[in-house]
Structure formats: structure tokens, C-alpha cells
Amino acid sequence: MAQHLPPLNALRAFEAAARHLSFAAAAKELHVTPAAVSHQIKGLEEHLGLRLFRRLKRGLELTRAGEAFLPKLREGFERLGEAVADLRARNEPGTLAVSAATSFATRWLAPRLHRFVAAYPDLDVRISASTRLIDPTKGEIGPGDAQAGSPVEDADIVVRFGTGDYPGFRVDKLLAASVTPLCSPRLNAGERPIRSAADLKHHVLIHDNVSFDDGRPLWDAWFEAAGMAGMDTSHGLRFNHAMLALEAAAEGMGVVLGMPVLAGSDLASGRLIAPLVLSLPLKFGYYIVSDPDAAQRSDVAAFRDWLLAESSRDPARGPNQPGAADPAMR
Template sequence: MPRRLPPLTALPAFEAAARHLSFSKAAGELNVTHGAVSRAIRNIEDRLGIQLFDRGTRSVRLTSVGAAYASEVRTALDQIAAATIAATPDRTAGILNVSTSDGFAGRWLVPRLHRFHRANADIDVRLSTSGVLSDFVSDGIDIAIRYGKGGYTGVTAEFLADEEVFPVCSPELLQGEHPLRQPGDLRHHKLIHDAFRIDWATWLQQAGVDGIDPKRGVRFDSATFAVEAAVHGEGVLLG
């Protein structure tokens, strides 16, 4: 007798949305659009004839049947991922899958990989960049390096190092019409934001600076692009 199954390609979108209680966060994790996640979930609901989420104006929550279904789907996806890993031992032996942000990868990790390869010639590194913490099982990740406070759910986190953070900009901007001599001088300049470091609100508060809107300026979801913008005089970045 044929199995009654939902669209299998839609299940990861549903599981991620159920875990985050956010279609937007699920889209970010899966590197797809908000609309793609919404359509995938609607496809499952239409196919099964059930409602998985109660949709509000700015939030979603699981229905009782949705919560029960999410738990079973998560278990099934974990089992499929584990079975896939177990079935392909030769392909994963000697491979280290690393996930981190593009900025950390490009400016710190990649320039130092040759040292690791010299000491571990039998291990091939597979590096992927993402702005969110990966699902270690479904994404096949061995190690993730992230900027943050730790305390991540479902993983073992080990502190690596402190980081000194301060404003950086191009030399032309530093010596321009409004020179940067003290923190308060930032009020004359555009702030550059990226998604992976300490935010301007925290830094300005620690520096004792008032009267500057910490949210103004240009925002990038890539640390690499944020650095390039600062190099070309687009504003001041925390680096």
C-alpha cells in the first residue's frame, strides 16, 4: 500500500519554521525567501488538510496538531540524516565540515588553513559560510565558529577568545571635513552595520556617547561587504 506522505522537499522548511516560530528565521537558515517557506508550509497544509500554524500579523504559533507533527517530523529528519551519514562512511571519512561567517572565514580562518593542512594532511576541510548557526545533523556540520555569548541549544559550545572592538574607517574619512578624534565625533558620520559583531547601540552605551541614533546608517548581512564599504569611505564600522 502506498505511503501517505506530504511533499518531502517542504518538510525542512516546516521543521525550521516550527523550531524558530518564525518564517523569516527559517528562510534565513535555509537560504531561501520568506515566500518560499510560506508556500512550502501551505503546500503541506493543503495536502494533509490540516492547519499547522496560527498566523498573526507579526508572529506565528503552532497549532496543537502542528506541534505534535513538528516533533515527529524533526525526529524523522534526524533519523534520515543519521542514516545518510551511516550509509556513506567513505565519503565523510577524513573530512572536516566547518561553518562560520564569511567575514571570519575570509579574514582569519582561510589565511591560516595551511597550518592545519600541514599538521593534518589526511583531513580535507569543507568550509561553508552562513549568518546563522547551522543544524549540525541535517547540514552535516562538524564544527561551527560563531561570534556571540555561547549558550546555544543542542550543541557543546567552547569559548575561543575575546575580541577588542573599536570604530574603523578609511584614512580619508578619518582626516576629512569632520575628523574623528573622540567617540562623539561619530555624530557627523554614517554608521555601517553588519549582522555578526557587537552592535552600535552596545558600543555607544559603553563609550558613554549620547545623542547618536545607533540604528542609522547602512546595513549589510555580509561582514565582507561591510568592511569593503568602510575601506571605500562609506562610513564607520565596528571592527
């Protein structure tokens, strides 16, 4: 059962008063009287059973409860604003809403997007990055769990990192994924060059938020494939985004087990190198997903075709990547 929330006007009054530390300033912003603001906040305090303000001679001061409440409330209003803006954008003619996994959007999509914009100058493209567009691995989801929500969320077309199994949606495989050790050339030119897997024990291991197919840490699976099962991989730096882990490696902070498909620009420029040959393929990959109805739209089809064309020219494509992705209704 949904929790009984306080009235929205009372929450707005509190947020404004807390921001200004003044009932009068909040009232001016909300186009009501100071007495109305005071009444709304009093009702909110009664609803919560907590005092949110101290009324002092020199003005207002937040209580500890008020200080704890304010950041989450602001975040909630920001999310509401984003939801309304996204909904309006979806209904605007000539607007294409695109979502992608965060690291993919930053490291692969954004550097190429200018070519699509140049080809379709009249199309308003809205890009949204989200970690929710990464499927859970076997170790992150229990047998009784279910993935909630639509695989396309609120977008017209998305790029997900996952299995490609999204029943009822148009699915095109964009890029296969594999991981291999990556590091700065400066690090590899130091006192401990990396010539074999055993040399990695002398370096800091960098971890990101991607796990192996069976839920194990990627480094554990890679060392097993290298014939060094049982290698201690518990130490090192940990990041919640692949892009942060790649940047740390490029700055010489250690060795990351990264995806060449996300590190393409750094590999091409020489900021990163792959000192070892062994690459570990993943069952997960990058998939273009769209609702069957949206998939028929000319703008969605144009963006999908452009993505597939861009992937075919990517020098860092995975070894099992097909020459052209076959659309599938799953």
C-alpha cells in the first residue's frame, strides 16, 4: 500500500521556506501570503510529527529533521520536473528521445553524435544516460526476482548493456563486448612492465561495476582464463562507472580490465594500451531496443540505422560482432 504523503502544496511551501529561510520570501515566490506559508508548514509538521523549523527573532533555522528532509525533497521535485519535461519532449514533433547506458553514452555515443546531427539537422535529439539500462548479472538477481519496468523506459529508442532478451520489443545487436587489461603507456614503461599475466601482481588492479556472466568479479574470471585461478583480486581501486575506471587507468593509477569498445578513442590516441593479448568475451553486449510501434517511426529507424553503421566502422568491435545486426522481435 502506498504511503500517505503530505499535501504537495505543504511540501512546496517547506522547500521554498527552507531555501530562503524566510516565510515572506517563500510567500512571494509562491504568490501566496506569509500567513498561508506558515499555515502550510504548521500542517506539515503536524502530519510528520516533527518540527522542521526553529522560529527565532532573527529569522528561521532548520531543525535537524528539517535539514535531513530538505535534500531528498529537492531531489524529488527535480525528478518530477524532469518527468514532466521528458513527457512534453516525447510529444513534441521532430523530437527523438534516446537513452543509453551511462558509460556507453559518454565513451561511445557522444563522440560520434555530431555525425547524426549533421545528417538530420531538423531533428531535435534528447539524450539521457542511465545506469538502469544495464541488466543485472546472474549474481545480482535471485531466482525469485523479476526485472521491473520497461526495457526502453520512457525513451523512443535505447541502447542497453545486457543479454538482448527483451520479449515483445524490437532488438538489434549493436556491439559485442569483451574485456582485456588496459593501462597507460607510461605505467607499462616503468620499472614493472607488463609482459605476462603474472606481472599484474605488481600493479594496482582497477575495478568497475561490470561483473562476469556468472556474477564473479571480472578480474577473477580473467585470471582463471589466463591459467592463474585463485589470484588475489580483492585489492585495488573500485569505481561505479566503467568510464571512471578507464580514466583512472589512462592517468596511470593502475590496470583496468576494460572494454576496448568503450576505450576506442583512448586506444587510438595512445592514452591507453592493451599490454596483453588475452581478451575475455562477455555474454552481455550492447543492444538497440525499441517498442515495436516506435520502431516503425522514420526518426527511430534513422537513428537505429545510423548506430548500426557507426558500429560497423568501429575498430574496437568485439571479435564475434556480426557484420550487420539482424532485427529480432523477441
